[in-house]
Amino acid sequence: xxxxxxxxxxxxxxxDIFRILRSASKFKQNxxxxxxxxxVCATLxxxxxxxxxxxxxxxxxxxRGRIIGFSDAATSSSTKGESLKDTIMMVSNYADLxxxxxxxxxxxxxxxxxxxxxxINAGDGSNQHxxxxxxxxxxxxxxxxxxxxxxxxxxxDLKYGRAVxxxxxxxxxxxxxxxxxxxEELHIPDKYKAFxxxxxxxxxxxxxxxxxxxxxxxxxxxxxxxxxxxxxxxEYEKVKNVYVLHNEMLxxxxxxxxxxxxxxxxxxxxxxxxxxxxxxxxxxxxxxxYTRQAVICDLMGIEMR
Amino acid sequence: MRKELQVAALENGTAIxxxxxxxxxxxxxxxxxxxxxxxxxxxxxxxxxxxxxxxIIKVSxxxxxxxxxxxxxxxxxxxxxxxxxxxxxIEKKEVVLPNEIIEIVKCNNPKCITNNEPMRTRFxxxxxxxxxxxxxxxxxxIRKEEIVLI
Numbered sequence: 001x002x003x004x005x006x007x008x009x010x011x012x013x014x015x016d017i018f019r020i021l022r023s024a025s026k027f028k029q030n031x032x033x034x035x036x037x038x039x040v041c042a043t044l045x046x047x048x049x050x051x052x053x054x055x056x057x058x059x060x061x062x063x064r065g066r067i068i069g070f071s072d073a074a075t076s077s078s079t080k081g082e083s084l085k086d087t088i089m090m091v092s093n094y095a096d097l098x099x100x101x102x103x104x105x106x107x108x109x110x111x112x113x114x115x116x117x118x119x120i121n122a123g124d125g126s127n128q129h130x131x132x133x134x135x136x137x138x139x140x141x142x143x144x145x146x147x148x149x150x151x152x153x154x155x156x157d158l159k160y161g162r163a164v165x166x167x168x169x170x171x172x173x174x175x176x177x178x179x180x181x182x183x184e185e186l187h188i189p190d191k192y193k194a195f196x197x198x199x200x201x202x203x204x205x206x207x208x209x210x211x212x213x214x215x216x217x218x219x220x221x222x223x224x225x226x227x228x229x230x231x232x233x234x235e236y237e238k239v240k241n242v243y244v245l246h247n248e249m250l251x252x253x254x255x256x257x258x259x260x261x262x263x264x265x266x267x268x269x270x271x272x273x274x275x276x277x278x279x280x281x282x283x284x285x286x287x288x289x290y291t292r293q294a295v296i297c298d299l300m301g302i303e304m305r
Numbered sequence: 306m307r308k309e310l311q312v313a314a315l316e317n318g319t320a321i322x323x324x325x326x327x328x329x330x331x332x333x334x335x336x337x338x339x340x341x342x343x344x345x346x347x348x349x350x351x352x353x354x355x356x357x358x359x360x361i362i363k364v365s366x367x368x369x370x371x372x373x374x375x376x377x378x379x380x381x382x383x384x385x386x387x388x389x390x391x392x393x394x395i396e397k398k399e400v401v402l403p404n405e406i407i408e409i410v411k412c413n414n415p416k417c418i419t420n421n422e423p424m425r426t427r428f429x430x431x432x433x434x435x436x437x438x439x440x441x442x443x444x445x446x447i448r449k450e451e452i453v454l455i
Contacts, residue, residue, distance in 0.1 A: 008444075084418070084422055085422065102418075103416070104416055104418045104421050105418065105444070105445075106418040106440065106441075106443035107418045109418075110419075110422065110424065124443075127443055128444075
């Protein structure tokens with residue numbers, strides 16, 4: 001029997017999510033604790049991701065754990081043709097926990113099945129990135145005081161956006177209403193609409209970034225519209241400035257609205273939004289560290305004293 | 306008039322009848338009949354009143370386990386499976402699409418770990434009626450007409 005791992009946000013039910021959120025808020029009060037003293041965590045980044053790796057490594061460092069690993073597959077044995085299985089088996093000889101990012105989809109699930117120590121998926125291709133979702137949920141909970149019955153407007157690339165798909169899954173336990181705002185080419189895939197229908201989740205679809213979609217929202221979740229996602233570059237040129245948030249667009253928004261973004265941001269949130277108290281994306285990124293501390297301790301069976 | 310058997314009668318064993326002609330050799334491979342020492346008769350492009358043409362496979366002294374026989378459900382869901390003892394059909398079975406399909410289907414996602422590591426594929430049957438599968442690893446859903454066997 002393989003140990004408990006976090007591969008997919010669907011691995012966590014409502015209770016699991018609340019347990020992590022409670023724990024994350026304690027870490028936010030005090031992130032420096034001795035909980036991982038004497039433990040070794042491996043960060044295996046077969047695909048580089050500085051932001052995610054730093055967040056995980058800081059989470060471990062502040063708990064006094066030690067870190068081994070690599071930040072790029074070029075410095076690992078996979079360039080010599082070693083299988084993922086062999087790398088995982090070798091690393092699990094040394095570490096008490098494996099945190100991995102890999103470009104192949106399903107790699108983390110496979111690793112979790114063969115590893116004798118817990119595995120945290122830090123992104124497997126375009127498939128899953130569950131700690132991103134946990135930090136999104138934590139931030140929503142922190143800023144709204146609840147996860148229930150919120151209206152979430154999600155803007156940008158809803159077709160390929162991994163964070164968006166997992167957020168829909170993660171929020172599905174809490175009766176949300178979604179506004180999906182995306183260009184025609186990047187609209188939300190049918191399978192997520194079917195998922196919402198199945199869970200009786202209300203949603204609206206828009207191709208224009210209308211005041212209505214902003215003003216009705218409790219959370220405005222912005223994502224990047226990337227040029228390389230378009231088959232028709234004329235289409236990109238037409239829409240590239242449509243899904244951009246400017247400060248004055250928030251004038252009539254709800255008091256409790258917060259603007260989130262999984263980062264990196266390029267142009268989709270204009271810099272004049274940054275000083276608006278409703279902008280919360282940098283705090284959101286910081287919350288990633290506390291949430292990851294909570295997930296790490298939860299999977300390792302470490303209780304907070 | 307005496308009805309002539311198109312394939313010799315079986316004393317003891319399993320007869321798989323009404324196999325779609327295009328699926329006969331896939332059934333052979335899925336049941337790994339090439340590895341057996343038993344006497345095996347394979348008929349194909351035989352006349353069938355129900356199907357026009359059909360295939361039939363008779364394997365002497367072999368009684369398949371359910372999980373073995375269910376492997377063929379993807380390619381030949383409507384076969385007749387007869388268990389024969391002393392030239393008599395003592396039991397008729399149906400093949401049932403299992404909830405999970407292991408090692409038979411290839412994932413259509415080139416970026417799926419199963420296409421890049423020496424490992425078994427694993428799919429859930431998410432819709433038994435429409436025959437829709439979902440990869441346990443990369444979560445890709447595959448419709449019936451897209452299914453590729455390994």
